[in-house]
Amino acid sequence: MHSNLPTPPPSHSTSPAPSDRQKCVYECLPNLYHGSTESQLAKNVKIFNSQPDFAEEHPFFVADLSSVYKQHIRWKTELPRIEPFFAVKCNPDPYVIRLLAGLGLGFDCASQTEINTILSLPTNCPATENPSNNIIFANPCKAASMIKFARGNQVKMMTFDNTDELHKIARLYPDAQLIIRILTDDSKSVCRFGIKFGAPLDAVPHLLKTAKDLCLNVIGVSFHVGSGCYDPQSYVDAIERSKKTFEVGESLGFKFNLLDVGGGFGHDNFELLARSLGPAVDAHFPVETGVRVIAEPGRFYVHDAFTLATNIIAKRGSDDDINQDLDDQSPKVMFYQNDGVYARDAVDDWSSVKRPALKDDDKTEKDDWISIDTKRNIIKCAIAYTIATLFTFNPTLNSFISALEFKQKSQLWKVAVNTHTIASVTVWFNPARSRGSMLQAIAFAAVSLVFVTCVSSLVTLILTLIDFNPDDTNWKADLDGFIVAFIFIGVVSSIAAFSRLKMANQTFNSAATMSCIVFYSVVLRNGGIARLVQYLAMAIIGIIITSSVCLLIWPKSSTSALRKDLSSSLNSFDKDSFDRAVKDHDEAFVTLQAELPNALRERWLRDKRVNNSQIRQTYKHTVEAIERLAQHLTGLRSCLNMRDDMILKDDSFKKAFQMSVDIASKPMYELTETIVHVLRESSLVFERDSDPTLLTETRRSMLIASERLQRAIRKFDISSGIVLESSQPDARIDAKSFQEPSLITQFYLFNLRELASELYHLILLVDEISEHDLKHVFNSSSRNSNILDEDYQNNAEDDLFDESSSYFSSKPRRPPLLRRRMKKTLSKLIPIDPSEYKVNDQARRWRASKIIEEEHQFTVYERSSQILWEVLTFFERKDVKFAIRTGGALAILSMPSYISYLRPLALNLKLEWALISCFASLSPTVGQTNFMSIQRILGTIVGAAVAVVAFAGLGHSLFGAIGFPILGFFFSLPCFYIVVGSTRYSSSGRFVLQSYNLVALYAFNLRDQDIHSFTIAVKRSTAVTCGITFSMIVSRLWWPQEARKELRRGLGDLILDLGYLYNRHTLAQSVPPLPTTLSPVSVDSFDAASDVERASETTHLLSPQRTLMGEQREEQLSKEFMSM
Known part of the structure; x- marks a missing residue:
């Protein structure tokens, strides 16, 4: 990849500084770069923005050389016999020329400058070593100086189509190897050359006889069907004309050994053209004849390689009086750019316009290893964590927490030793989320804390009623406390584990873990309302800190993220490769499904983009429509896979399949291009939500695109009906060999037609969203309302979706019942998002019991047996077993706290830390439990070690009270990077910070006691290791499940x-x-x-x-x- 940055004055260098990612291969040429075209565009625009006095308004190209190489592979795959001679006039870029020369291509030159360009290549290239055999001077009308130049540089092959050219060549270069250029039918091409070049067939005998009389050497025939040819039959007809010319030449004594099939190869229909051209060449000019076949492709090689970046310097609105001479598809807004017909736009052509390479608020490069959003999330988490640690190091804030547990007035200013819990809450309940996600997190946290409050209060009440005394060593007291706590710890842990598994939501998992921290800390310490209030207050304070940071510092909107994901998902379909399109869609769709519910919740924050139920339903339907689009894309890919498999099994299948496809080839390609265009226009609606003018223009463009889609579908319906008619095999054709290609073709056309119909639905939905944006966000007038719906209603009498139009047609607003049911069923059985688990064995068993009809009344015994069977079946469920296993494990692990001679040891080692670690580590499968356990043990050791070292340097002094918050801020940055940026290892980052909290912050609170930080670190590590080890043992021995x-x-x-x-x-x-x-x-x-209806x-x-x-x-x- 390279970029032709303009050369600035010496004092204003705009070329990027050399680095290990770029290399200048040739002197006086632009640098080569590694990376994507988009990233290089962003780099160059960023450079231009830094030099406003010179370079910000200079257009430039970015070339992707890998695209040129891929096109060469396509050529060699489809036309291995035909040698490509690149048309230099198409694109004389030095790097393109050098790359193609290195690949062994010849070159088609039309001027002296182009020949000089090729001859200046390195001497080891075939074109420079043997120019007479690898350069063709394909200009039938050459000046005398050009012919002399060609003779001086040994360029022998040249074309002619008139007698004057023959006399010039005979006088100046009699040793030239001439090629007669004949006239062909170029009516099926975008750019026709027949009006300028080519000799008619009736003039060929006279021209060849003249060449014979002048003793010139004519070695072959050339033709050109015109640029952008879309009809393969044009090449077949030109090959037949060339064959006749060969016969005329042989009759005059010439020995033709060269055939030049010219250019005109398109990018989109190349394979279609090649499938007709290759067999035609082999049929009329077999390999045994020794005829060398060459071609002159130009645009085919560089079609997608170059991207032009220009500046929009002005724009002009529509005017009905001025635009009366324009057709319906003309744009309603004209843009003026700083490049035109006297520069890079010298030839009119259609090309796609990409979005801005770099926006004003996005000056970062795409290939940064940490994105801007990730950096902001990390800083927000560190800020929340630092604020939470102030409740440990600030005496005023600490005394507020201690006041919640005081029993005597003298204890009002007692140090609260558990304020590290607030920092722990901010670790699990971090602010790295959007506003909608934060609302969901607050709701989950509120429900969890209410549940924990009720259960903890009940435990405290029961322990009070049985007069439980933790200092009593009587075994009856131990038994009473153990039974109560054992039951409650087991039940609550089972409920939390079951809910965490069923919700399958990371936000809910954090809320469940936070509530378990409060519950275990209260219950294992024998309960108490004062202690419960203190821990609830600390949890609420942590939630308030996190929510405030999330909503006040760099707030993120879920609705904006949803719109961005919608645009990305639509753009994912605009890919040349099926695999790339599916991969990009999967990445966008996962985040799309996650952001949709969060965006809809933002109505509670008065977001006008989702402020009514109708627009919320529109967003839901839009996501569903995109999902169905992806399903149709998967269907198209299945068709192509079946086609490839059949071609590998039977060569005759290829010809039969091609017969079916050729009928609908042109309308099919037109429909495909229109679909891509509509997808691009639809994606722009979600990107241009900051300017009412641009959004209005985009809606008008969508109207034009929808009209194009209607016309394309109408043409496609006609051609698809013809395909169905021709699917009945002729008596002279093997029915079996024709049936399978016909079925696959019909399946492909059906999926393509369904894709187009679904896309029309999507256009209507996107228009509703854009209408809502204009009305409620940008205060637009009502005249912009529902352009597409009005157009759709006005054209109801000419509805292209009429059921009688085609076998593949269907009403866009309400498809037939059978097709709707099949879509709904398939979307559930085969989800487009493979990460979502759709099959539920237990639910299927529940439904089965409802389906069986009761033929007689059950007896009491039979009914009891059925209830018992249902209960046992319920407890056989994997999620229920996991919940029972979790509750039982934690209840067993809490036993030392209720045995009198083990209770001091349990309290000294902080057994609640072991329970929290065990609960967080237990997973449904053995492998997942082991993987997470190892992470957490290592994280605990690292966090404790850092805390011991920090405490040794800072201590309990005033310097420590100031230094610990600063150290905690910077230490939390890499930890939160792991939590936010790495889903796989996020638990490691959390446990590192948790261990740091429970050593550094807890040791600072115990400054009135003579306890060393190393002792606390050992206790913390021991408790966590015991809890995690116990979880691994339980996962392996108690109902083990292997993934x-x-x-x-x-x-x-x-x-x-x-x-x-x-x-x-x-x-x-x-x-x-x-x-x-x-x-x-x-x-x-x-x-x-129905009785009189005929097929x-x-x-x-x-x-x-x-x-x-x-x-x-x-x-x-x-x-x-x-x-x-």
């Missing part, structure tokens, strides 16, 4: 279910023409005209009777399927 076994079992069940479902669905659709189980009245009421192009593929009967059988078979 590999669960994966194998789940895949086996899924394959079995899919096979059964396919079998049942096939049987459901295989019904007789008339339903035997329906009464004649119901049939007549369903469709009175035609406008009738349904499935009759109403078959559809109704199929739905009834499918419903019955679905019940059987769910009862498995």
Whole structure:
């Protein structure tokens, strides 16, 4: 990749400084860079912004040389016999020329300057070593000086199409190797050359006879069908004309050994053209004849390689009087740029316009190892953590916490030793989230704390009623306290574990862990309302600190994030590669699904973008529409995979498949290009939400795009109907060889048509969102309301989605019942997001019991047995077993706190730390528990070690009270980077900070006692290690679940279910023409005209009777399927 930055004055250097990521290969040439085109555009724009006096308004190119190489691979794959001679006039970029020369290409030159460019290449290139064989002077009308120049540089091959050219060559360069250029049909090309170059076939004999009389050497034939040819038949016709020219030349004594098929190869339809050109060449000029075949591709090689960055210097609004001569597809706004027809836009052409490379508020490069959002989240977390630590180091704040537990007035100013809990809350309840996500976190935290308050109060009440005394060594007292606490700790832990597993939400997990910290700290210390109030107050203070930092410092909007994800998801479809498109969509869709509920919650914060129920439903429908778009894309990919598999198995399949595709090729390509254009326009709506003018212009562009989509779909419907008509095999063709290609073609066309229909729905939804933005956010006038809906209603009489238009047609607003049901079913069975677990064995068993009809009344014994069976089945569930295992493990681990001779040791080692560690480490599978346990043990050791070293340097002095908050801020930065930036290792970062809190902050609070920080660190590490080790033992011995076994079992069940479902669905659709189980009245009421209806192009593929009967059988078979 390179960029042609303009050369600035010496005092204003705009070229990037050399680094290890860039290298200047040739002198006097731009530097080469590694990275994406987008990142290089951003770099250059950033450089220009730093030099406003010179470079900010200079356009520049960014070239992706890897794209040129990929195009060469495409050429060699599809046309291995034809040698490419790159047309230098298309793009004489030095790096492109050097790359192609290194790949062994020849060159098509049309001027002396172009020949000089090729001859200046390194001497080891084929074009410079042997120019007579690798350079063609493809200009039929050359000046005399050009011919002399070619003779002086050994460029022998040159074209002609008139007698004057022959006389010049005979006088100046009689040893030249001439190639006659013939005239072909170029009516199917974007840029036609026939009006300028090429000799008609009736003039060929005279030209060749003249060359013979002048003793010139004519070695072959060339032609050019025009640039941007979209009809493969043009090449076939030109090959036939060349064959006739060969025959004329041989009759005159010439020995032709060269065929030049010219250029005109497009980027999008290259494979289609190659499939016609290659066989035509082999048919008329077999390899045995020794004819050398070359071509002159230009735009094909550099189509996607170059991106032009210009400045918009002015714009002009629409004027109906001025624009009367423009068609409906003309843009309503004209943009003036600082580049034009006298520079890089010398040739008119259509090209896509990308978004700005660098916005005013986004001056960072894309390849930064830490993004701006991540940096801000880390700093916000560190600020919240530092504020929370002040309740330990500030006497006033600390006394406020101690006042919540005082029993006597003399204890009012007692040091609160547990204020490190506030910092721990900010670690688990961090502010690195959006506003909508913070609302959800606050709700989860409130529910968790209310639950813990109720349970803790109940434990305290019961312990008070049984007159529990922790200092009593009587075994009866131990038994009473143990039973109460054991039951409550086990039950609460089971409920928390079950809820955490079912919610499957990281925010809820943090709230559950925070509530367990409060619960274990209260219960293991024998309860007490004062202690409960103190811990609840610290938890609430931590939540307030976190929420305030989140909402006041760099607040993030979930709605803005959702709109950005919508744009990214739409842009993910605009990829040349299916694999790249699917990968990009998966990345965008995961965040899209997560941000949607958070964005809808922001209505409570008075966000006008989601302030009413209608627009919230529109956002939901938009996300669902994007999901269905991805499903259709997956269907298209499946078609291509089936096609490739069939081609590998049978070579005859390729020809039969091509016969089906050629019928609908042009409308199909037009529809595909329109779909890509509509996706781009739709994505711009979510990006241009800060300027009402731009948003209005975008909506108008969407109107134009929707009209283009309607016309493209209409043409596609016609061609797809023709494909269906031609799907009936002719008697002369093998029916089996034609049936499979036809079915795959129809499947592909069906998916493409469904994609277009779904895209039209998406346009309507996006227009509703843009209308709401204009009305409520930008205070736009009502004249902008619902452009697309009005247009849609005005054109209702000419509805392109009429059911009679095509076999593939369907109403956009309400598809048929059967198709809606299939879409809904498939979207649940085969989710586009593979990380979401859809299959639920337990729910299926519950539904099965409801499906079975009760034929008789159960007896009491039978009913009791059924209830017992349901209860036992419930306890067989994996999530219930995990909850029981967690509750039982924590109850057993808490036993030392209620045994009189072990209680002092448990209190001294802080057993609640072990319980918290055990609860956080226990996971459903053995592998996950082991992986998280190792992380947390290492994190605990690291955090404790840092705390001991820090405490040794700072101590309990005033210097320590000032230094610890500063040290804590900087130490928390890398920890929060792990928490925020690494989902896989986030628990390690949390445990490092937790260990640091419980050593450094706790030791500082114990300054009135003679306890060394190293002793606290040992206790902390011992307690955590014991809790984590116990969790590993329990996970291995008590109902162990291995992920590999669960994966194998789940895949086996899924394959079995899919096979059964396919079998049942096939049987459901295989019904007789008339339903035997329906009464004649119901049939007549369903469709009175069914008896006289005859099959035609406008009738349904499935009759109403078959559809109704199929739905009834499918419903019955679905019940059987769910009862498995």
